[in-house]
Amino acid sequence: xxxxxSPEAPTGADAPALHISDLFKRYANGVEALRGVTLDVREGExxxxxxxxxxxxxxxxxxxxxxxxxxxxxxxVFGHNALHDYEQxxxxxxxxxxxPNLDWFLTVAESLDYHAGYFxxxxxxxxxxxxxxLETFSLTEKSKERTNSLSGGMKRRLxxxxxxxxxxxxxxxxxxxxGVDIELRLELWHYVKQINREGTTILxxxxxxxxxxxLCDKIAFIDKGAIVAQGTSAELSRRYGVSNLEDAYLxxxxxxxxxxxxxxxxxx
Amino acid sequence: xxxxxxRFFTLWRREVNRFMKIKRQTIGAPLLETxxxxxxxxxxxxxxxxxxxxxDYVIFVIPxxxxxxxxxxxxxxxxxxxxxxxxxxxxxxxxxxxxxxxxLLVAMSLGGFTRGGIVAxxxxxxxxxxxxxxxxxxxxxxxxxxxxxxxxxxxxxxxxVRAEQFDDVALAQTFVLQPLIFLGGVFYSAELLPxxxxxxxxxxxxYYMVDLVRYGFLGVAETNVLVAFAALIAVTAAVFALNLHxxxxxxxxxx
Numbered sequence: 001x002x003x004x005x006s007p008e009a010p011t012g013a014d015a016p017a018l019h020i021s022d023l024f025k026r027y028a029n030g031v032e033a034l035r036g037v038t039l040d041v042r043e044g045e046x047x048x049x050x051x052x053x054x055x056x057x058x059x060x061x062x063x064x065x066x067x068x069x070x071x072x073x074x075x076x077v078f079g080h081n082a083l084h085d086y087e088q089x090x091x092x093x094x095x096x097x098x099x100p101n102l103d104w105f106l107t108v109a110e111s112l113d114y115h116a117g118y119f120x121x122x123x124x125x126x127x128x129x130x131x132x133x134l135e136t137f138s139l140t141e142k143s144k145e146r147t148n149s150l151s152g153g154m155k156r157r158l159x160x161x162x163x164x165x166x167x168x169x170x171x172x173x174x175x176x177x178x179g180v181d182i183e184l185r186l187e188l189w190h191y192v193k194q195i196n197r198e199g200t201t202i203l204x205x206x207x208x209x210x211x212x213x214x215l216c217d218k219i220a221f222i223d224k225g226a227i228v229a230q231g232t233s234a235e236l237s238r239r240y241g242v243s244n245l246e247d248a249y250l251x252x253x254x255x256x257x258x259x260x261x262x263x264x265x266x267x268x
Numbered sequence: 269x270x271x272x273x274x275r276f277f278t279l280w281r282r283e284v285n286r287f288m289k290i291k292r293q294t295i296g297a298p299l300l301e302t303x304x305x306x307x308x309x310x311x312x313x314x315x316x317x318x319x320x321x322x323x324d325y326v327i328f329v330i331p332x333x334x335x336x337x338x339x340x341x342x343x344x345x346x347x348x349x350x351x352x353x354x355x356x357x358x359x360x361x362x363x364x365x366x367x368x369x370x371x372l373l374v375a376m377s378l379g380g381f382t383r384g385g386i387v388a389x390x391x392x393x394x395x396x397x398x399x400x401x402x403x404x405x406x407x408x409x410x411x412x413x414x415x416x417x418x419x420x421x422x423x424x425x426x427x428x429v430r431a432e433q434f435d436d437v438a439l440a441q442t443f444v445l446q447p448l449i450f451l452g453g454v455f456y457s458a459e460l461l462p463x464x465x466x467x468x469x470x471x472x473x474x475y476y477m478v479d480l481v482r483y484g485f486l487g488v489a490e491t492n493v494l495v496a497f498a499a500l501i502a503v504t505a506a507v508f509a510l511n512l513h514x515x516x517x518x519x520x521x522x523x
Binding site: 027059062065066067068069086087088090091093095097099100101102103104105106110114115117118119120121122123162 | 269270271272274275277278279281282285286289290352353356357358360361362363364365366367368518522523
């Protein structure tokens, strides 16, 4: 990763929530997961990142949160270089990862408490916040249960609650509703929309296009490690000359024959 | 407390919480094992063995057993804890926090160090009730036990970070560490061994650690205590520096 904060990059109040410039990531096995990604997520935005499996979404998130080390490029979180000012950069981020990565030895309440401790939150504040998050995510009754005894839906709730424990300014949700029932999905949508309205910037990756359409102010398509298009849902549809985001996505992945307008027309 | 101190304390607390939740396995079993050694080698066989270095056999073996308890528990705790966290993915919560690589390394190391220390302290307390255990050089004893505990906790971190399956941890513990410890003079004096085993023992670093701890308790040593102490400090510093380098690089921790 390049050393210096780019001179043109704004810092302080004007800085984007996430600024990524010319980001490359090559793994030890030679796979080039990111190839020159440049992206800005503005403060307060609800930003969607869409792309097929293996497009580089999770790698981009891992590079931004310190779970992967970029090969080159610049990542800044609210103006803080993610490599050199990692303490400030990571303090601003809450990550709800794609795979449930809960500590089996901890109870639900401990998971929240320890996470907040990792982010330097004092004990009394941790206690208050833990109660608040348990209540918000309907986890109070499960607070003393070990995380490995939770259902899939409960684990999802806990992961989101944990990501929010330290009150991050940028919340990164990596496929947060994958495999959850419709009731929980709608509940999570409702909550993330609310915290976005309250000022938290959100970066969402999802395979559910209606989720992106419903929630996101701005959407970027990532494919083969590069951002190939970005804009509002309407702008992307116009760009690909189609009527909706799903068809735009199918154009991107080269599977326009799967478009519902085409297949439904064929069936009638 | 500053945010950084809270972070460090929480990382350490997580490690202690883990082994205390399975304390029958992590504290109880090693304690029982150590007492079986004391019973078999000290009380049963010891009655048929003459004094070693002027002490009853049971008193001769206890310092080595205390050191062994600290070393093996420090090692196995850290190796298992880190590998488990890597398997679960739970380590991501710590790696994506603002904690520095040095904070992560020291806190993770201190988990095993603490567990080893608890087992060693309980063994010492119970032994002191059963036999009249001398404390010839308390400062040397404390310093050498702390260094031994710390270096083995570092080796545990190193093995845990490098390991990709539990077999890797078992391999290091069963085929490297335990033979070195057992053949490091815990149960005998190297001077009693025939050649070439006596000379081979002098190439075993554990031998010097056992001798140093025994010197702290009994006041007698087979090696040069100052040289052994300096070597132990050097080895501890070298393993710590290697681990810090690996943590800074994110070796097998960050993609």
